[in-house]
Amino acid sequence: VVGWKGYINDPDMNNSFNMAKGMLKARELMIKINEMGLAVATEALDPFGPQYLGELVSWYAIGARTTESQTHREMASGLSAPVGFKNGTDGLLDSSINAVKASRQSHYFLGIYENGQSSIIKTKGNRYSHLVLRGGGGRPNFDTVSVMLAEKALKNAGVESRIVVDCSHANSMKNPDLQPFVLNDCITQIVNGNKSICGVMLESNINTGNQKIPADLSQLKYGVSVTDACIDWETTEHALRMTNRRLLDKKLNGE
Template sequence: MTVAQTENLNIIAQDHMPSPEEVKAQVPLTDAATATVLEGRRALQAILDREDPRLFVVVGPCSIHDPVAGLDYARRLKALADELSDTLMLVMRVYFEKPRTATGWKGYINDPYMNDSFRIDEGMQKARQFLLDVNEVGLPCATEALDPIAPQYYGDLIAWTAIGARTAESQTHREMASGLSTPVGFKNGTDGSLDAAINGIVSAANRHSFLGINGQGRSAILRTRGNPYGHVVLRGGGGRPNYDTVSVNLAEKALAKAKLAQNVVVDCSHANSWKNPEYQPLVLRDVVHQIREGNRSVVGAMIESFIEAGNQSIPTDLSQLKYGCSVTDACVSWETTVDMLRHARDILRTTLPTRTSPQ
């Protein structure tokens, strides 16, 4: 009797992937990077605990595709971070994984050579190297946790993590967030509702046990203690922004009802700017105005920013790529970024130190 094959019917290959420990051995953590990570996490926790009155801002390219331009941006951002550090805490947005609505480039880890070769093994090593370089510049890093295995490879180099609008409702991502070593921002759903984010924060604050991998790459049962630093990120959705005063107030009430800290981060991009980078400065100005007028819940903001404004398609000839310009969502330019953040600092430098936390 012939036994029919019942598994791997649509798998055409299973290539070797180095374990997290092997990748970390190739790109080991340094003392300088460790100090940046730990100080970044401590500062973010202090802001969320209302022990530090500053506003934190996650700012950087929609996605990393060119590590040279990315590091160029990081060095500029570090100088600006030092300049504004009395009022703003800047964290560099370092996104390697891109959730696609249908198809498209999935990011630097998945396809580092942007040619559909999908050298994930090399992409992971390159991503870790880039994070190490940015942390050694002295900038803490933020990323989106999309693949549940990826944090084992570079989570030691991350200070802040986002759970995206498409995955905030996912049990897998809520369990993962419960074990992450960073504060975690849950974005509202693509329809604009807060339920997935609120429930995600509650879930991630509790203990979980789930299937994953350990440092040796072996299957393991991961048991977590729960993450107490979950918070909501308003990114708009359902055909409307949600950074306005009414939307923020509704978010405060939803958090209070769930007995959660009223910590709100506003994403100036995505649906809040109708994916038009020209509107990001207007969103930030509105948020800054709300804080000046008495808002006590907004603790952070997110900005999609790169060296050059806008975005570009990925050409067949990669030598034709425009330096420092996004290949995913459109960004504001470096000059606009500087203007946005300096303006925010000028207005908030006397307001934030006197702001009290929500009741």
């Protein structure tokens, strides 16, 4: 549906679409995050965006609605970072596994060269592309059985079982309060011997919940999401410390 398209597209949140400002501010933010020693992850939505930000990004996601897009599969084949393809909104895995396979191949397509000219681009393929489970079709798919079925589907497709679990979206039924429980289940699977879950995604902000963008921007609540509802900073900190403690215990026990 129509809504705010993000910081790069409309940084002033007033439909002015000052993308030049948005791109500059996004780069400044990403540089600061990298200088802190933290990695940056983002959704690769606009196929030209990575040309301006690519050296600052350590991981990309391709959303459930664009996983089937050939343009995004080609783009992913040339990105210099791992790319996670989310399963479709129907919860099925076929399109995302096909996307992983396609993005691992070399592709030719029209794109923008580093000097700004339109060019024919050739990619080498991205051998670090993988699957992201986000649930769908009215049910989650983070549980042990769903992960095992995903592992089997990946094996049948000849693809390594590298899976990131999105703890939000359909896996939490859009209820941010359920995200820590989804995370805890995933960590339990790892502690119990799962080798394929290599990461998780949380929708987090300074304060909990979300808000609509008002006509009077001065009415915006600080630190509250204007898109999907999020867990707050305190909940995020507790969840990550719990994750670290449980995985550290597993490592110290030699498991």
